[in-house]
Amino acid sequence: MSGRYAPSPSGPLHLGNLRTALIAWLQARLASQPLILRMEDLDLPRVKAGSSEQILDDLRWLGLDWDAGPDIGGPAAPYKQSARNRFYQQAFERLLEGESIYPCYCSRKDIQQAASAPHAHEHGPIYPGTCRDPDRRTEMQRRHPNKAAAWRYQVPARTIDFEDRVVGPVSQTLEIDVGDFVIKRADGLFAYQLAVVVDDGMMGITDVVRGADLLDSTARQIELFEALGYSIPNYWHVPLMVDEQGARLSKRDGSDSLELWRQQGKRAEAVIGLLAHSAGLIDQDCPISARELLQELTLEGLRQQLVAATR
DSSP states (O other): OOEEEOOOOSSOOBHHHHHHHHHHHHHHHHTTOOEEEOBOOOSGGGOOTTHHHHHHHHHHHHTOOOSBBTTTBOTTOOOBGGGOHHHHHHHHHHHHHTTOEEEEOOOHHHHHHHTTSTTOBTTBOOOOOGGGSHHHHHHHHHHSTTOOOEEEEOOOSOEEEEEETTTEEEEEEIIIIIOSEEEEOTTSOBOHHHHHHHHHHHTTOOEEEEEGGGGGGHHHHHHHHHHHTOOOOEEEEEOOOBOTTSOBOOTTTOTTBHHHHHHTTOOHHHHHHHHHHHTTSSSSOOOOOHHHHHHTOOHHHHHHHHHHHTO
């Protein structure tokens, strides 16, 4: 049994990232299970120099610790996605042998045009499966002779139902709500959907605490967990933290980065108190350490407070 926190080192963590980190830490500690810290730096062009080190420093400053990670190692090392390509390649080859994936030569324009077609979905365009058919695939390859292929997972005709620990029951029909999705990009990078499943599966993750913006990715990941023979973890999709205008926080402007708060002389206890209060874990916004907060909660109490925060 293990929990995990898996930040992307594409800039300094903002308060929303940190709140998810705090909740992941609380969940693992209350469940008496190890916490794994994994850097999701697979998309190297988006990685900012020094971000990984800053993230580790910020988390330590807040009083959050972990039992395995890029700085201390562990039984499932390495804990940086950029160093785990061989594992993604092995999974890719297993899916290829099982004829679960196929090359796709559709351009971005082709897919954008599909957005206005009858199969378009309220959450965005669903890939219509153009390159599933070998003849149409050959046609698309002729149309784009210089384009490298992306690789898509061919979703089966099934509905995936799961019970999220925070959101409650969720159901997605893969063909209708998801469509065939990319597991290896045309530029050769393995996609997040494959990498996160391989990492969580190999690292024995039993509880995934992450932002509610990733809820729509869960059904396809469950499908991959099963296809690759891994155990499916419990999911805790926690509410996103928003600014005073109700907009989702972003790393882009850095206005809510912990770095700025630390420069202003804020104490770690003040930040923890703010994060805990915003998630409904304490009644007032008052200074409290992570360890003190841990003593005030139970695992079921944490879950119930998060459920209440989604309403």
